[in-house]
Amino acid sequence: xxxxxxxxxxxxxxxxxxxxxxxxxxxxxxxxxxxxxxxxxxxxxxxxxxxxxxxxxxxxxxxxxxxxxxxxxxxxxxxxxxxxxxxxxxxxxxxxxxxxxxxxxxxxxxxxx
Amino acid sequence: xxxxxxxxxxxxxxxxxxxxxxxxxxxxxxxxxxxxxxxxxxxxxxxxxxxxxxxxxxxxxxxxxxxxxxxxxxxxxxxxxxxxxxxxxxxxxxxxxxxxxxxxxxxxxxxxxxxx
Numbered sequence: 562x563x564x565x566x567x568x569x570x571x572x573x574x575x576x577x578x579x580x581x582x583x584x585x586x587x588x589x590x591x592x593x594x595x596x597x598x599x600x601x602x603x604x605x606x607x608x609x610x611x612x613x614x615x616x617x618x619x620x621x622x623x624x625x626x627x628x629x630x631x632x633x634x635x636x637x638x639x640x641x642x643x644x645x646x647x648x649x650x651x652x653x654x655x656x657x658x659x660x661x662x663x664x665x666x667x668x669x670x671x672x673x674x
Numbered sequence: 675x676x677x678x679x680x681x682x683x684x685x686x687x688x689x690x691x692x693x694x695x696x697x698x699x700x701x702x703x704x705x706x707x708x709x710x711x712x713x714x715x716x717x718x719x720x721x722x723x724x725x726x727x728x729x730x731x732x733x734x735x736x737x738x739x740x741x742x743x744x745x746x747x748x749x750x751x752x753x754x755x756x757x758x759x760x761x762x763x764x765x766x767x768x769x770x771x772x773x774x775x776x777x778x779x780x781x782x783x784x785x786x787x788x789x790x
Contacts, residue, residue, distance in 0.1 A: 607779075662707075
């Protein structure tokens, strides 16, 4: 079983719609969760982090965390063609006295005009 | 703050050659990570430095791979006797800003390695 799972997509949404990206993780002890956006050929850039159950909003982005269900999601409101990218979910794992990120394979989002 | 930088951005080499990549982290960060990313996959952890000490190496890091971080500043990742399976994007990330309890990792632009 993969530690962090995402639907690979592509998820296709029309411009202006809400895009919903989902992620599940296996380690029930995980505390911090990150969403990165990655354009083709580029490196990941941080969008949001979340560590408390519930919703966290930042502009058009809302991260949702449900630790009981081991589920993290990212909502993108008013989707734009420029949002077309791969979205990586990452879970912070603590072992050996330090943190590292465990990434999912990413969900490719395509926003069409 | 100019962010994390990596050099070179692209490297094409022949199988069996050695290659070395460099990462310059954000200056205030004392922790540095190397990841490898292949097409269609998320980044996979390779190794971690706290200051100059290499504290963890993934089993993905075979004996042909070595990483250093002299004086706790920039880091180098060397691959000896490259194989075609080493073709990937090598990403460096840094963290450790005082007061950043989230321990957020910021990534450099990556070095894309192609082994022919």
